Amino acid sequence: MCRMINALNRNSWLAVLTMASQCVVAHAAPASAAQASASQAPVAEVRALFANCAACHGPDGGGVADGTIPAIGAQPASVVTQQLLRFRSGERKDLRMQHFADAEHLADRQQIDLVAQHVAGLRRSTPAARGDGTQLALGARRWSEGCAGCHGASAGAVATRGIAALAGQHAPYIARKLREESNGMPGAPTLSQSHAAFFKRLTPVDRAALADYLSRLPPPEPSP
């Protein structure tokens, strides 16, 4: 896996270096980390841990415009932690995330929390990919009638309910999630069955409209 990651990151010497050192740490005692001062250790550790995430989600946590990889920068730490734990347990399925949330990559709860806090502090510089802009009124209507009650009108994160911000997310990612969840695709479901039931009532035009509408709302502000 270390080899695969290095190949993935061959264009970024920093990521390769961090990754290489993390691979060493993963397979040998982290003597140097233990010797580092208490204040330095988490900074170096967090950088090494986040290098894995950055390889896919980008250094700003901005994700990938085509919808394969969501933007995660500035999502609340508690929401990121919750999702990492769900991937780790296999409750939420995605082979890549299940791999990178495993105990080889994130040793314990403390490392999960550290990387989640780092993600929460990222300001996205990658703009969200949008739709074609033709169905924004429909998207706004569907949002306010079916979704805003739980997610809030502004589609920001609702940390107390474990809800990630959808505002400023890449439209193709949201559209994909809505489609996969409503199909009940094996491995795809992220959410409860009742959520899937809402999604089933959405037509393809509704899904595209919602995704476009949400992608244009301001993304979450990083937490300090």
Ligand code: HEC
């Ligand atoms: C190999 C690529 C890859 C790596 C490395 C990776 N991710 Fe992901 N991540 C994904 C993909 C793909 C998804 C979307 C999965 C899905 O479709 O449900 C995702 C989803 C997520 C989500 C859920 C977002 C949401 O809105 O529901 C969080 C949180 C997340 N990743 C955090 C991280 C963190 C933190 C790391 C580093 C420890 C990391 N990821 C490493 C590819 C990756």
Ligand code: HEC
């Ligand atoms: C009854 C409350 C409720 C309603 C209504 C609701 N949601 Fe959600 N939604 C949630 C909760 C809670 C989560 C986080 C749960 C989780 O990740 O397991 C969530 C998560 C999501 C996610 C996953 C984000 C991600 O990638 O992690 C999407 C997309 C979403 N909702 C879209 C919608 C849309 C669109 C509607 C309206 C059609 C809607 N929701 C209606 C409660 C609700």
